[in-house]
Amino acid sequence: MVKKPVVSNPFKPSAGHLPPILIGRDGVLDDFLEGLDDGSGAPGRLMRVTGARGVGKTVLLAEFRRIAEERGWLTISETASKGMAQRLLDHLKPAKGTFEFTVEPSVNAFGVGGSLGAMRYERQRMPLDLRDAMSLRLDALERRDAGLLVTVDEVQAADRDDMVAIATAMQHMVSDDRNVAFVFAGLPSMASKWLNDEVMTFLRRAQPERLGDVGLMEVSDALHDSFRQTGIVLDGEPLRIAAEATAGYPFMIQLVGYSIWRIANRSRRGDGDAVVSEEDAHRGVRDALSRLGDTVHGPELDGLSPVDKTYLLAMAQDDGPASTSVVAQRMGKSVKYASRYRMRLLEAQVIVDKGYGKVDFAIPYLREYLREHAAFIRMSLER
Template identity: 75%
Template structure:
């Protein structure tokens, strides 16, 4: 549905909702993959695409990427001074001239001038938007707002953690971004996970069905990154233990071993780094919650922690 909305936005022209979109979701839920797919769709239509991951100096990097000859201009909000010499050393005239650096809006406009001659457009994608500086976000939002109001062939998609919405959409200078079509990526339905795992294994000459398929599917909990991990580690075990077999059926033991390897990898790459940044009180709270298989009540957690 998200990809269809984006394609429709490109086809329907300037001002279409799908051309201004914000993607939110938890870490490793597929936001970066979604942005890559947007770029593939746009490039297939002949558009130029530029991708950036938010960090200090992002607006300047966009300017550099958009310029035909890198280094001719610089991005700044302040005017610069250049000294000119006319007439040689004898009787020469010296004067100062104010020169405004090329802004992001101007750079994008000039690039669109060339692209639109051939019926093409420009797509800019930004990942990890919650990490952007306010100056960069203001520059980008302002440029996109003005170019959109001029009906330019432009699309802008930014993605990040759910916290980015409260951080940027409530900024008075960037109210334009509230118009961005919201798309929240969440867990994949388990029925779809089951079909995807079975089909993928079948394509590699392996049979994953019945109880092994149920074990693999349930272990993912619909989390996109975990789907990748479970599928890979089960396949890895099969490839290692049955590499000389011609017809391979995944066993319960294979599925359980693959799931354990996937959980270990998930802990090392996702849970570990998150826990490292928590305070001792945060960790104590989580340990109290972890005693429950489902949702925890606040009063029960408080009792376990010995707090009111």
């Protein structure tokens, strides 16, 4: 009996996992590829990627590394946290360290050298700094027409000393016409944090790439094609339900696709195609929304202050963009007081400015999540 091949789910709704489709990111991928082709100093080799959580920044960095590695480049990936520069240095150091011996003479009571004292040895830190480390590694890479790509994610959380060290080393590499590329990604707030730092003016030259939502027509085409390639038909009204439920939010595209595909695949009979029904689509969307709340909305709120959450609860009472003056009134605070938290939430990309004194939620379905969990959130604020 011939074993039927297992068809895996084409959607990957997990943090940083590279999905088979990068919907709506052709432009930024072309910029990066062009940068590699155009050589040292090309704009696409120094890039900053910004966007709200869940728009695919981490996935895009992974795709950049895949592209570079296909060309034989060395790629190093870091997520910003204290000690990042040292970890990067450790990646670049030779695999085998050398040892050095130092002699520490003792001194007698008269200030005259006595015995030689204890001899100790320590692992030598080779190379001595990031600039040296990059240069030595690039010497070998460039001999075979390869280069070095460094990507850093969640840059808004980086330690300043780490960022200064990495930016300074990269600036020297670019000035020396070395075969390097540096892409850093994070929330939009990172721009004001790092690009205005006088020590890191080099980073202002980075090509800006801001990721946003994907057009629903592109979403619809991608869902249809991805399902079809695995022998499942998603078309007509079920396709419309699925595409509109994503709101063009990249993480939700993966969640909706994953959930609906799993339901339809379970009903597949024999070797024939399965067809997604409207009920399948609705069930998949409900599953996706539940998981969106657990993986995006809940953690997002956990990182906010009590007043931030109060501001969001006041916003959630409206079905669309909320007036900032009305939000302040609902909070029982002055507009000036509430505006401080408005700015914090804007910088964190939890909300977006809609002009004329109005704001709205940046993350799809956050309004609905807040309404559904309002009682629990208010109880937690009172503790």
